[in-house]
Structures are given as C-alpha cells and as structure tokens.
Amino acid sequence: MSNPRFRAFFRRWGLSLVAVFVFGVLLTRAGEIDWSGAWKALGRYEPMLLLQVMALAMASHMLYGCFDLIGRKHSGHRLPRLQTWCIAMTSYAFTLNLGSLIGSIGARLRLYTRAGVDQVAIAQIVAVSVSANWMGYGLVAGGLFASGAISPPPQTGVGATALRALGIGMVALAGTYVLVCALAKARAWQVGWRQVRVPSLRVAVLQLGLGAINWSIMGAAMYLLLGAAVPYPTTLAVLMAASILGVIAPVPAGLGVLEAVYLMLLSGTVPQSALMGAVLAYRALYYLVPFANGLLLYLGLESYAARCVRQSIGSGTPTTKPADEEKCHAK
Numbered sequence: 001m002s003n004p005r006f007r008a009f010f011r012r013w014g015l016s017l018v019a020v021f022v023f024g025v026l027l028t029r030a031g032e033i034d035w036s037g038a039w040k041a042l043g044r045y046e047p048m049l050l051l052q053v054m055a056l057a058m059a060s061h062m063l064y065g066c067f068d069l070i071g072r073k074h075s076g077h078r079l080p081r082l083q084t085w086c087i088a089m090t091s092y093a094f095t096l097n098l099g100s101l102i103g104s105i106g107a108r109l110r111l112y113t114r115a116g117v118d119q120v121a122i123a124q125i126v127a128v129s130v131s132a133n134w135m136g137y138g139l140v141a142g143g144l145f146a147s148g149a150i151s152p153p154p155q156t157g158v159g160a161t162a163l164r165a166l167g168i169g170m171v172a173l174a175g176t177y178v179l180v181c182a183l184a185k186a187r188a189w190q191v192g193w194r195q196v197r198v199p200s201l202r203v204a205v206l207q208l209g210l211g212a213i214n215w216s217i218m219g220a221a222m223y224l225l226l227g228a229a230v231p232y233p234t235t236l237a238v239l240m241a242a243s244i245l246g247v248i249a250p251v252p253a254g255l256g257v258l259e260a261v262y263l264m265l266l267s268g269t270v271p272q273s274a275l276m277g278a279v280l281a282y283r284a285l286y287y288l289v290p291f292a293n294g295l296l297l298y299l300g301l302e303s304y305a306a307r308c309v310r311q312s313i314g315s316g317t318p319t320t321k322p323a324d325e326e327k328c329h330a331k
Contacts (some may be wrong), residue, residue, distance in 0.1 A: 041277030049224060050285065056221040057286045061293075063214045065089040067132045067207070071125035074203055077117045083304075086297050087111045088129065093294025096287050104130065107298070114305040128199065128207065135174050136211015141240045142170025149233040178204045215240065221286060225278035229270050238265050258283065 068088035069081060077084075087108060095103025105126060112122045144150055145167025151160060181204035188197045199207070219236030226235060242261035262279050263272070270278075 037273030038276035041274045053221045054285050060217045061290050064092045067129040071128035075121040075124040077121045090294045090297045093290045097291045132207035132211045135208050138170040139174045139212045140215045142167040144237050150237045225281050
C-alpha cells in the first residue's frame with residue numbers, strides 16, 4: 001500500500017476509530033457519573049478561585065498570541081503588532097472550539113488576507129505558531145515522561161520503561177528542531193513553488209520556551225480546579241494526553257474527549273462528581289469564555305478591515321493589490 005493511499009485510509013477511518021473509542025469510554029462511564037453531584041461541585045467553587053483560573057486562562061491565550069508575533073518577525077510582514085496579536089488570539093479561540101481547520105488555518109487566512117498579508121507569509125506564520133505549540137508540548141510532556149515524574153495508570157497498558165523511552169524521544173525531537181534551526185546552512189528551502197525560510201536559533205528557542213510555558217499554565221489552571229488533590233505533574237500529563245486526543249479525534253472542541261480521558265485516568269483518585277465539576281469549569285473558563293472574546297475580536301478585526309478598504313476607496317487608492325491594503329493597515 002503506497003503512502004498516499006495509507007494516509008487517505010487513516011484520515012478516513014483511523015481518526016473516526018479514535019473518536020469512537022473516546023466516546024465509547026465516555027458512554028460506558030456516563031451512567032456511573034453523578035451528574036447532579038458534578039453540577040453541585042461546580043457551584044461550590046469560590047469566586048476568587050474561579051477568577052484565578054480565569055486569569056490563568058487569559059494569560060495562556062495572551063501568550064499564545066505571541067506565537068504570531070514571532071511569526072511576524074520571521075515572515076517580515078508589516079501589520080501592527082497589536083493587530084497581529086489579536087488575530088492570533090482569535091484563531092486560537094476558534095481552534096479550541098471549532099477545530100484547527102476553521103481556527104488555526106481558516107481564521108488566520110481570512111483575517112490576514114483581509115489585512116493584505118500574502119499567502120506565503122501566512123503559511124510561515126501558521127508554521128511558526130504550530131511548531132511553537134507542539135514543540136513546547138513535546139518538551140514538557142517528554143520531560144515529564146523521561147524524568148519518571150508520573151507513573152502510567154495500569155489501565156493504559158503502558159509500562160514505566162516504555163513511557164520514559166517515549167519521553168526521551170519527544171525531548172530529542174524538540175532538541176533536534178533547535179539544532180536544525182541553529183546549524184542549517186541553507187536558510188531557505190524551496191517547497192514546490194514557495195520558498196520556506198528556516199527559523200533562526202533565537203526564534204527556535206523562543207518558540208520552545210513560550211510553548212512550554214503555555215502548556216504549564218494550562219496545567220496550573222486544572223490543578224487549581226482539582227483543589228490540588230492530584231500532583232501538578234500528573235494533572236499536567238493528563239491534560240496533555242486529553243489535548244492530543246482532542247486534536248486527533250475529529251470532534252469540534254474535543255467535546256467529550258477531555259471528559260473521557262479524565263474519567264479514565266483519574267476517576268480512582270478524585271471523586272467523580274468533583275472530577276467532572278473541575279472539567280466542566282475548565283471547559284467553561286478556558287474554552288467558552290475566550291471563544292466569546294474571540295467572536296468580539298473577530299467582528300472588530302473585520303470591521304477594521306472594511307473601514308480600511310473604504311478609506312482606500314475614498315482616497316482613490318486602488319484596493320486590488322494586497323500591498324495597497326497592507327499600507328492602510330500599517331498606518
């Protein structure tokens with residue numbers, strides 16, 4: 001079987017099987033959960049604690065916005081930093097709730113194109129952002145696994161040695177990325193008809209650092225919601241496992257994935273009502289509240305782009321070229 005055929009087969013059936021497995025776990029456990037108790041647990045949170053978690057969620061989204069500022073420097077586009085930052089936060093909120101195709105790619109393509117940024121630069125911005133997020137993920141998750149800071153639950157069927165080997169491999173992959181960026185002699189590679197620039201060592205280290213910090217903040221938010229009943233490394237590791245499954249499973253917002261993973265890995269450690277209350281609170285504060293903010297940012301960015309075009313038309317400046325529109329936004 002050729003590679004293209006295998007990839008097509010996996011996209012069609014493999015991801016669907018992952019989703020079926022996740023939802024199977026959730027449905028199997030759903031009847032055992034005291035949903036009434038979960039809502040009561042949600043209502044028992046102190047307002048100050050929820051404010052602290054919301055502050056961490058906001059810090060995480062704001063930090064993610066910095067990924068596109070790195071991409072701005074790398075690609076050389078001239079949009080103002082604030083506008084670039086807002087586009088990144090909007091796309092992140094959309095990605096979490098609607099999927100990466102709509103958020104990470106669709107929202108960025110729409111908003112950056114409206115602002116006059118060419119598609120080659122947009123592709124570089126997306127690449128920088130995605131690599132920062134997942135290289136940071138690999139560094140944190142790999143470090144947790146390799147250090148032996150967490151023990152795999154028996155139900156996962158993964159041994160401690162295998163987990164450590166996986167962790168070492170993930171850290172090595174992140175380190176290899178940095179080395180390639182530092183030592184590559186050719187700083188630009190031709191991919192098809194496009195030229196892709198290799199990030200500098202400084203950019204790669206910044207990507208890795210910000211990505212790792214962002215995942216650590218996300219884990220801290222869930223740690224507070226669980227009332228420190230689970231060690232922070234374990235909380236972070238479970239969250240990262242849920243996140244990667246949420247990306248693999250073709251389900252908007254990873255709906256049900258977060259719940260299923262926490263039920264499978266922590267149900268014996270934390271009462272199920274408290275566990276589900278924490279997951280519901282996390283979904284509300286990290287997904288839904290930023291999504292509402294993202295919608296407002298999206299409307300504001302669209303309005304700003306439309307106003308900019310009207311000003312260009314009013315001044316008699318042609319608006320058919322992206323460079324003309326970019327000049328408007330760079331004022």
